[in-house]
Amino acid sequence: MVENPSYPNALDAMRRARLRTVSVPVTDTGWDIGIVASTLRQAVPRLAYLIPDFHNPTGCLMPAPQRARLLHAAARTGTWLVIDETLADLALDVPAPPPFASHATPGGTGQVITIGSMSKTHWAGLRIGWLRAPARLVTELAGQRVATDMGGSVLDQLLALHLLARAGELLPPRLEQLRGQRAALAAALAEHFPQWTWRLPPGGLSLWADLGAPVAAALAEQARDHGVRIEGGTHFATDPGIFEQRLRIPYTAPPDTLREAVRRMATALAEGLSPASTTPRPHWIA
Ligand SMILES: Cc1ncc(COP(=O)(O)O)c(C=O)c1O
Numbered sequence: 343m344v345e346n347p348s349y350p351n352a353l354d355a356m357r358r359a360r361l362r363t364v365s366v367p368v369t370d371t372g373w374d375i376g377i378v379a380s381t382l383r384q385a386v387p388r389l390a391y392l393i394p395d396f397h398n399p400t401g402c403l404m405p406a407p408q409r410a411r412l413l414h415a416a417a418r419t420g421t422w423l424v425i426d427e428t429l430a431d432l433a434l435d436v437p438a439p440p441p442f443a444s445h446a447t448p449g450g451t452g453q454v455i456t457i458g459s460m461s462k463t464h465w466a467g468l469r470i471g472w473l474r475a476p477a478r479l480v481t482e483l484a485g486q487r488v489a490t491d492m493g494g495s496v497l498d499q500l501l502a503l504h505l506l507a508r509a510g511e512l513l514p515p516r517l518e519q520l521r522g523q524r525a526a527l528a529a530a531l532a533e534h535f536p537q538w539t540w541r542l543p544p545g546g547l548s549l550w551a552d553l554g555a556p557v558a559a560a561l562a563e564q565a566r567d568h569g570v571r572i573e574g575g576t577h578f579a580t581d582p583g584i585f586e587q588r589l590r591i592p593y594t595a596p597p598d599t600l601r602e603a604v605r606r607m608a609t610a611l612a613e614g615l616s617p618a619s620t621t622p623r624p625h626w627i628a
Contacts, residue, residue, distance in 0.1 A: 343364050343366060343378075343382065343385060343389070343390040343421070344356065344363050344364075344365050344390070344391050344392075344580060345365065345367075345368045345373075345391075345392060345393065346365035346366065346367055346368065346584075347399055347550075347578035347579055347580075347585055347588075348365075348368075348391070348393065348398070348578060348580065349393060349398045349426065350573075350578055352391055352426070353580060356391070364385040365580040366381050370400065370402075370550070370552075372397075372400075372402040372403070372404060372405075373404055373408055375408040375411050375412065378408075378415065379411060379415040382415045382416060382418075382419045383418075383419065387419070387421050388421065388422065389421065389422050389424060390421050390423050390424065391424045392412070392423065392425055393425075393426045393428075393429065394409060394412075394425060394442055395427055395429055395430035395439050395442075395545070395546075396429040396432055396433070396543060396544070396545035396546030397429075397546070398428075398429060398546065398547070398578075399550050399575075399578045399588075399590040400543070401541070401543020401545065401546040401548065401549070401550060403436065403439060403544050403545065409445045410445050413445055413454070416453070417453070420453070422453045422454075423442075423453065423454045423455065424455045424457065425442040425443070425455070425456045426457050426458075427441065427442065427456055427457065427458040428457070428458055428459050428461060428471075429462050429546045429547065430458065431462075431463045431509075432463065432517065432545045432546050432547060433517070433544070433545040434517055434521050434543075434544060434545045435544040435545065436544045441456060442456060443456055453476075454475070455473055455474070455475040455479070456473065456474040457471065457472070457473045458473075459471035459472070460502050460505065463509070463516065464502075468498055468501060469494070469495070469498060470499060470502040520593065522597060523596065523597055523600060524542065524543075524549075524593045526593070526600050527549060527591060527593040527600045527604070528540075528549070530600060530601045530604035530605070531549070531591070531604055534604050534605060534607070535553075535604075535607075535608065535611075537554055538551050538552060538553055540552065547592050547594055548590050548591055548592040548593065548594075549591045549593070550575075550588060550589075550590055551588065552587055552588060553589060555587055557586075557587070557615055558574030558576070558589045559574040559576060559586060560616065561574070561607065561611055563616075564610040564611070564613065564615055565606065565607050567610070568606040568607070568609060570603045570607055570610070572590075572591060572603075572607070573589075573590055574586065574589055575587065575588025575589060575590065577590075578590060
């Protein structure tokens with residue numbers, strides 16, 4: 343079971359592994375936990391991949407009671423929850439949420455695998471991630487990894503340890519920087535695209551803008567000619583042809599760059615859009 347929309351590289355990994363997926367919607371207001379529970383009940387999936395903390399691309403944060411209900415529903419169907427906490431520390435307007443697994447009852451029935459990485463809090467070039475799971479499963483997964491790349495770079499891991507030890511000092515300025523970039527992006531969008539709507543996410547790295555018309559792919563393509571690389575909503579969809587009116591706009595660049603990018607997008611739109619090319623393009627989403 344996956345969310346729709348979701349992180350494209352995760353969806354792609356599932357396609358490559360030939361997993362059959364069932365999806366649950368994540369809207370601007372988050373999850374309908376009733377739908378999540380009934381989907382679990384009806385489909386009885388072996389695995390559910392979710393991003394409850396500042397969901398990519400919507401930015402939604404799953405409330406605590408929904409987390410408890412999800413755990414309960416998954417325990418009943420024996421579904422393993424793969425919880426992606428990559429964005430969890432990027433809490434801009436709210437306290438950082440406690441780890442999802444902390445909602446599980448001690449020694450209880452829930453089966454949770456938590457995954458996270460240094461990419462969003464520190465640097466995506468530092469290819470360090472982790473998972474937290476029952477010890478036997480960790481051993482099994484570590485064994486599987488040997489067949490692909492043997493293991494992570496020790497130097498990178500040492501650097502990550504050093505950064506994690508200084509997280510209390512390094513994270514606050516990073517969050518402050520992101521708040522400033524988010525504000526700059528929101529102001530530029532309001533100026534150049536007053537007809538678009540979006541919700542300011544409480545955390546995470548991007549706005550999930552609604553353009554009011556299914557032009558996101560065409561705009562993304564045209565913007566590319568103006569040196570702006572941006573992804574339309576279909577890129578985040580579980581099935582083709584949906585979220586064509588959505589654009590995910592990250593606020594990961596400095597304010598001036600964001601203002602210039604929005605100005606160029608407005609120029610691209612003013613030139614008029616040709617239908618989006620159907621030629622597949624490589625995935626670059628970060
Ligand atoms: C939800 C989510 N998980 C994982 C990743 C990728 O993390 P990494 O760079 O560590 O592979 C991203 C990057 O955008 C993401 O949004």
